[in-house]
Amino acid sequence: MSDMMEDMEGGEGVVKKFMFVNRKAPHGTIYALEGLEVVLISAAFDQDVSMVFADDGVYELIKGMNTKGIEVKDFSRTYRALDGYDIEKLYVEKASMEARGLTEDDLIVDVTVLDSAEMANLMAEQDIVISY
């Protein structure tokens, strides 16, 4: 982290609710990895950050990923570092998870599973929703 960013941390900033919605499979496009980096960077600004995993985005959290065959970095374990960055609000959309035959036990981090009505309410509470 740069000194500049650290200097900014001292200020009395406004805390907004940021929600990052991940809808894409982890590989094949750059969205999942870049989205994760944005979240990690956002942690430096002491904002109220949450992440949602819906549609194919649920696959980003799958345990036991092996990317050797496609020769790209497996960043799935980086989701486990989010806790150290004080990003603890991770939500998975229930129908998306179930439609893919997955349960919470298949995921690499602890999440809160919400149905679509609960998810809609949570989204409505946000100041900023960024969707990939």
Add this chain to the structure above:
Amino acid sequence: MPMVEVAGKSFEVDEEGYLTNLADWNQDIAGYLAQEEKVEMTDSHWEVVNFLREYYDEYQIAPAVRVLTKAISKKLGADKGNNKYLYELFPYGPAKQACKIAGLPKPTGCI
């Protein structure tokens, strides 16, 4: 990409001097990278460098300095997990310099 030769073996670094391939790393290369950063490596320095390599191995990222201090505090104690201690070891930024010596990419969120 620039190539550098250490102990008879050449390896690739990026334009800022970070090791391109994590797997190339060894103690000789760490020593070379430390020299480039003008850091005199002691056991305390190695402790942080090794900690960073373990962190990367587990999470696949180089941590931001705030996260690094917290994680070190948890594992090695609060007398080491603080900015003063880490900046004394790595004056130009523990995340930046120690990551470079550890052969990791530049920390995410580092401008």
